[in-house]
Amino acid sequence: MIDRRPFVQKILKNRKDNLRVVSGIGTSTWDIMSAGDNKGNFGFIGAMGQSIPFALGLAKSQPDLRILLFTGDGDTLMSLGSMATVANHPVNNLTIIVLDNESYVETGSQPTATAGKSDLELIAKGSGISNSYTVTNENDYEKIMNTIYDEEGPSLIVVKCQAKATPLVFPHSFDGSVSINRFMSSIKS
Amino acid sequence: MGKIMTVIKKDWRNDIYAVFKNLNITMVSHVPDAGHTPLINLCEKDNEIDVVTLTTEQDGVGLSCGAYAGGRKSALLMQSSGVGNCINALALPNICRIPFLTIVSMRGEWGEFIPWQVPMGLGTPKVLEAMDIKVFRADYKDEVGSTVDAAARFAFNTKRSAAVLLSQKMIGAKQFKNG
Numbered sequence: 001m002i003d004r005r006p007f008v009q010k011i012l013k014n015r016k017d018n019l020r021v022v023s024g025i026g027t028s029t030w031d032i033m034s035a036g037d038n039k040g041n042f043g044f045i046g047a048m049g050q051s052i053p054f055a056l057g058l059a060k061s062q063p064d065l066r067i068l069l070f071t072g073d074g075d076t077l078m079s080l081g082s083m084a085t086v087a088n089h090p091v092n093n094l095t096i097i098v099l100d101n102e103s104y105v106e107t108g109s110q111p112t113a114t115a116g117k118s119d120l121e122l123i124a125k126g127s128g129i130s131n132s133y134t135v136t137n138e139n140d141y142e143k144i145m146n147t148i149y150d151e152e153g154p155s156l157i158v159v160k161c162q163a164k165a166t167p168l169v170f171p172h173s174f175d176g177s178v179s180i181n182r183f184m185s186s187i188k189s
Numbered sequence: 190m191g192k193i194m195t196v197i198k199k200d201w202r203n204d205i206y207a208v209f210k211n212l213n214i215t216m217v218s219h220v221p222d223a224g225h226t227p228l229i230n231l232c233e234k235d236n237e238i239d240v241v242t243l244t245t246e247q248d249g250v251g252l253s254c255g256a257y258a259g260g261r262k263s264a265l266l267m268q269s270s271g272v273g274n275c276i277n278a279l280a281l282p283n284i285c286r287i288p289f290l291t292i293v294s295m296r297g298e299w300g301e302f303i304p305w306q307v308p309m310g311l312g313t314p315k316v317l318e319a320m321d322i323k324v325f326r327a328d329y330k331d332e333v334g335s336t337v338d339a340a341a342r343f344a345f346n347t348k349r350s351a352a353v354l355l356s357q358k359m360i361g362a363k364q365f366k367n368g
Contacts, residue, residue: 046281056252057216085241177284180287
């Protein structure tokens, strides 16, 4: 099991200029913000289930950038059909990292379906995202970095994480219009 | 010599397609509806338009917002039954002030055969307005183009959400036959 916060920070340390990062509702947004403020980040704080379609739309619009989505098992489970959409309208520049702690930690650590019989890697593969794999320890760090920057996507990586509450790290603004305009300025420049 | 008159039957979906081209809308997502099919076909034949088939209408909201963040304009096509699927997702364009355009073919309002279409048909304008979406409506074929154009300009110029409801009176209610 991986400790998600330092793991996300390690992935985002010394990030390349061509990377843009999106995060789904919940701990994922606090995770990416903990790696340092960056105009090239856009974090969801609501609209659960919409981070995968958003990342797909972004990847389709910016084929020369590498798009990395960090999201949780709860957000992913809410819109499983979006995996089929990603698979059937593929983009080669999208990596989805599901930080799977098998629980809704922010609401009191109720178990999600992945604590039970459901497996997001198999669901991703069954949806048609063939480059899908699960990581349970940090030895696969180099493989993950290669997927993010160099492999032909779309890719989905399930990162099995400890289910523990982590400190909230707020984004630059909670105002969505401020966040998105700041993020878009990182693309125009 | 009598002249042979050729009457070009112009479908109102061509008027929507013309708005897409004129305003540089280059991504069109949908959960299909028979009322939208000629428009979807026009978009699929166009190499400059990405057509994305969704599994649920709400994903078109996120897709559309992500596309805009990356610099592209898009539109979501759906049937009125799909509007209910989108409610919470509509918070995204609202809070981010991202322009969002959807074109909704109405069911359950004019000569409907299927009772199951009625609840969401009746609820569609109320639900959209409850989520602060500006609702436009086209009841006649000759006003479709100008209505979609107005809604699209409203959305993209003011960075708000707009929906065009295409009335079932105009589209025509399908009468189903058993067997």
